[in-house]
Amino acid sequence: MNKFLEELIELNRLERKLEELKPVETGIKAPLNKLEKKKKSLEERLEKLEEEIKNVKLKKSKNELSIQELKEKLQNIEEKQHKVKSEKEFKALQIEEELAREQIEGANDEIARFEKILEQKEEEKQELLKEIEKTEAEITLTKVDVDKKLETVEKQKEEIYKNKDKLIKEMNPNIYRFYEKIKRWAGISAVTPIKKQACSGCNMRINDKIFSEVIKGEEIITCPHCGRVLFVEKEELNEEK
Numbered sequence: 001m002n003k004f005l006e007e008l009i010e011l012n013r014l015e016r017k018l019e020e021l022k023p024v025e026t027g028i029k030a031p032l033n034k035l036e037k038k039k040k041s042l043e044e045r046l047e048k049l050e051e052e053i054k055n056v057k058l059k060k061s062k063n064e065l066s067i068q069e070l071k072e073k074l075q076n077i078e079e080k081q082h083k084v085k086s087e088k089e090f091k092a093l094q095i096e097e098e099l100a101r102e103q104i105e106g107a108n109d110e111i112a113r114f115e116k117i118l119e120q121k122e123e124e125k126q127e128l129l130k131e132i133e134k135t136e137a138e139i140t141l142t143k144v145d146v147d148k149k150l151e152t153v154e155k156q157k158e159e160i161y162k163n164k165d166k167l168i169k170e171m172n173p174n175i176y177r178f179y180e181k182i183k184r185w186a187g188i189s190a191v192t193p194i195k196k197q198a199c200s201g202c203n204m205r206i207n208d209k210i211f212s213e214v215i216k217g218e219e220i221i222t223c224p225h226c227g228r229v230l231f232v233e234k235e236e237l238n239e240e241k
């Protein structure tokens with residue numbers, strides 16, 4: 001086989017291998033990403049919960065403040081009651097006093113209600129914190145496992161890159177540039193096998209004359225339809241014979 005063609009096929013094979021390792025890496029990282037996502041959503045829930053707690057506390061303290069004001073009002077009423085001259089005035093103050101006491105009672109009920117809500121929310125918060133801690137522990141353990149697996153892939157990649165660099169250095173620079181040019185639009189399928197006498201890059205049929213030239217492998221032949229470099233895999237050749 002033509003040496004340049006052989007090199008092109010080998011270069012493309014190495015690059016395809018690198019490409020194949022990408023989904024492998026994604027697959028290895030997947031469980032870790034899932035846990036990180038879970039942690040993030042738990043933290044978002046916690047943030048929202050803390051905001052809710054803050055709001056309930058604010059409502060509670062508003063009621064406490066209004067009780068304080070109502071108590072001062074009651075004191076005022078009491079002082080006035082000592083000074084009133086008519087029964088009518090006294091009655092009016094009595095009504096005011098009753099109203100203030102009712103308001104205090106209402107505010108106290110509200111405070112009790114808010115305290116119950118706070119208790120529930122605090123409980124929820126504690127559970128969330130526990131869940132976050134658990135998830136963080138899982139992340140730590142998973143990371144050890146993921147890093148180990150990634151390291152193996154990284155070694156494979158290094159080996160492929162080493163071979164690729166070596167090959168590129170040995171290659172004719174013009175042939176390499178020619179390949180890079182096709183790769184710009186064809187990507188990793190810049191060198192593509194003929195399958196069932198069709199270019200596997202564009203799926204168009206290759207005529208008998210070109211097909212037999214490709215089988216000979218004496219020179220670099222590109223697909224007349226799409227321009228990718230063609231070759232025939234050994235298995236395909238055996239089938240032809």
Ligand SMILES: [Zn+2]
Nearest residue numbers: 199202223226
């Ligand atoms: Zn083609």
